Amino acid sequence: MRNSLISEPPSTSHRFLVGRDHEGRWIARDERGSTGGVFADKASAIHFAETESDHRAGCVSLAPDDARLSLFN
Template structure:
């Protein structure tokens, strides 16, 4: 698996949730607001949860690629990458 931050285009402020796999291969949902999230048995369940939390607002959920890996706090990793630019 590749490191998540290296393969992510700049996400809009509208995007609240990231959906992807962690290092163990589990499907996870990470909330930008750090209010909710979870570990799911499949991608569909993870996306369904994230979409329902945002009332299906377009652009609020982003799925990382199959080769990417979500870390413990991907939002913090993204912020650090933006600060380094």
């Protein structure tokens, strides 16, 4: 009997980082820099990131409290 390897298609979900910018607004941005947003509160930023990453476990991380994110870096 011959073994065959079945490979899964590459994941299309994004990995996100959520944290505050230098003005205290909440930022959610993906690691590729292809999508993200500025939000009024943490819950909204996390909701966006979870939705954009298809709710996959481990795709959303919180930045350390002392880190300041930018949507463009």
